[in-house]
Structure formats: C-alpha cells, structure tokens
Amino acid sequence: MSSLTNSHLLGLHNVPKQDIELILDSTDTFLEILDRPIKKVPTLQGQTVVNLFFENSTRTRISFELAERRLSSDVVNFSASTSSVKKGETLLDTARNIEAMKVDIVVMRHSAAGSVQFLSERCTSRFINAGDGAHEHPTQALLDMISIRQKTKTFDGLNVCIIGDIAHSRVARSNIYGLLTMGANVAVCGPASMIPYDLERLGVRIFTDIDEALHFSDVINVLRIQLERDAGANFPSLREYHNSYGITRRRLDTLGKELLILHPGPINRGVEIESEVADGPSSVILPQVTNGVAIRMAVLYLIGTRAE
C-alpha cells in the first residue's frame, strides 16, 4: 500500500515500519524538486496549512513553511507571542477557532507533551506534531533517519548512539522509537542525571562513558546542550560537560574507524561538539537541513492527499 496508516503524524511510537519506509522512500522525489530551477509542485493547491507554534522556533517553522509553500499550499502562521493565548484563551478554544476558518492541516508545536494528540482527537483537521514538550518530534527523527540511510543504505544491525540530554529531548525519544522499528541497535550516552530511568525497558543500551559509547557506534547523533536550561542544573559546568562528553577530533582519532555524525542544530561549538568535527567530512549536519525540507514535504504530501 502506498498510504499511511494514520491521518495524523503525532509521533513515531507505534508507527509501523512500512509507514516509516514509505515516508523515507518518498523523500527522494522531493529532494529532486529542491534541485530544480522552479522548486514548486502544485500538489497541495487549495489546501490550507496553519503553523500553530505555541513555543518559539525558527528553523523548524521555516523548514515546514518552505515545505508547505513548495507544495503550493496556502500557509498561515500563528505564534503564541502574538496570539490570544496571552489573553487567556484555552488551547482547545484556540484550535477550534482556527479550525472554524476551514484549515486542512495543522502543524503544531507546544510545550506540553500530548497536546498535539489532545487536539487531533477533538478537531477534524489533520495534525503534524512539530514538537510537544519532551515527548516527540517525529519529523526531526525522520530527517535524521533519512540522513543516516543515505550513507549507510540500511538500518539493520546499525549501531546508533544519541548523546546528550536524553531525558528532556523529544528528538531523542522520536529517534529511539523510529530507529528501533527500523531494526537499528540504539544506545544513549550522557551524564546519569540526563538519562531517563525507563529506557532499558525499550531495549536501549545506556552508556555514561563517552569513549565506550563511541566504540559501540557506527552513527552518533549529538544533541544540543540547552545553555539556558541545563548548565548548572544537570552538570557542574559547560567546560566539564565538554571535557566529559564533547565530541572532539582527538577522541574520534583513537577509535580507528570513521563515525557518521549528526546534530539537530543549532550547534554550540566547543560544548557538545568541536568545530573541527562539526565541519568535518563525517558530519552530515548541513545535509540534514536540506533533508528536513524534503522529509516535511513527503509527510505533508502523504497526509494532505491521503484518502479518507
């Protein structure tokens, strides 16, 4: 079948393998469009997409907006700072109002886990989760996965380690669900204060020593240290984090193998990753950004044209 099982993309938890494969396989088509002189196809003409961002975001929103415009949909942006949320309107009322304006697809980000699912069950529009609290960020995980697959061709038996603040990361969670479904071996690495206690239950390996983690890995996904939140709370200082967990050329050189290196951005150079590594030949950090637009086009296409 060439349709998704669900009409929403709320996360990658319990999303069947064939759905993930369908999204990844469709992405090539959209990458080709991004290389054309006219980077636009008429597929979603007449459909309206609202980017409902209750939490600040620049790159994810821009990436979605580009994807939406390149599929010729009409785009409306809504951000919490300029909205009636500030005036005390409830989440459900805001969403119902937007839906009363006849919107087809809602791309939503919110600081509360489960908020996207909550609205998707109460509205008739189709929902795409662009990040809900520390819960899921499925399109980021999908773009990470396509960036991996372009290099490795397969996920079977691939050792992938996610490094950083796992406990507060929706990117980590979506990656773990997606990669496990696709047959990869998944590990996480970070200070014990940043590892959620229930991860082993999912079949995820846990490292607190970075060198052990690097030895295990074929691919590493280095998460951003949230300077505004983590420093001082979960580890003593940024310098200490860099010394214990930072990805440096020197550390990689001791391995005797090349790792594929991902980072969801924005990078804190010199904290979780050294510039020499981030800009080096094993890094796919910029291709990830291009893939992000293509994978979001694929998701919008598959959800926006899915027959009821």
Place this chain on the structure above:
Amino acid sequence: MKFLQTILDAGGFDRMISRLAHEILERNQGVDELVVIGLRTRGEFVALRLAAKLGDIEQQQVHTGVLDVTLYRDDVRNHLRQPEVRATDITFDLNDKHVILVDDVLFTGRTVRAALNALMDLGRARSIQLVVLVDRGHRELPIRADFIGKNVPTSRGQEVRVRLREVDDTDAIDLVSIEE
C-alpha cells in the same frame, strides 16, 4: 479481468517501435536537439527502446529521462487516489530541446496534462511531441498525440493492457474487459 483479443504480439511490437522512430526522425530531421522522456512506469521502458532505436538509426546517443507526474495529478489533489510517488530522473537541460514525451496508452489525457505541467517546471523546451503506443479514445481534455502506434476503439468497460519484457514476461498489447 477477461482477455478479449491480442492487439499486437512481440514481433509486431518491435516493428511498431521502428516505425515510430522513423516517423520521429522524419519530422525532426535527425536527433541533434532531441531528448526522449518516458512517463512512469510503462512509458519509461518504451522511451528507452525508442531512444535505443533512434540511436541505432542515426548512430548517435539520444538522452533519455523519466518523468513521475504523481505530484501534478488532479486525482491525487482531490483525494481520489494516492499512488506511490517516485522520483523524476532527468539529468539534462530541457531548454531549447525538442522533447519526445512517451507513454504507453493515451486515454483521458489527464496524465499527459500533468506531464506537460511538470515539463514546464523543468525548463522551456522548444517543442513537446507526444508518442503513444495505443490511442484508445475517450479524451476528457483537448489533447492529441503526434505519433501513434495504433488507434484502438474501445468501450469504457475495457482496458488496453501493455506488457513489456522489462517488467512482464513478454512484449504484447492486449484488449481486456474489466466488467464483471
């Protein structure tokens, strides 16, 4: 699906490709500015054969590409169906080229309409000429083919089934009934 009659067998198939190639050459006076583009999926293979034949006759390589029109289809936009979307593979410049657009069967004309829009987005061809193996009538849009292998009058309850040795066991064109 019930078999009704064979329109063309394997030998006839080769002769049809040869004839179409000669007609294209006569109209275009050679292959210098010619590119051949097939519509996924069956048109892709017909295009490859046609390009090989053109190359043989003129002793010159002819560029070929594949066009996927899924994203331009009106039935996809209207939620009528969701075919698998696959990549367009055209690695050369279309500007100022004579494009030979190839499909297996011409029916409503909607696929060709989508293909014309898709080609416009890829560049400004000097001309676009349509080649089909079979024209079965029932046009819903004002579209016609420039080169036609065979005109086959059909009813709406029938289908023209093109089999190609690249994907099927043999080369053949059959008329089948899709009514119960």
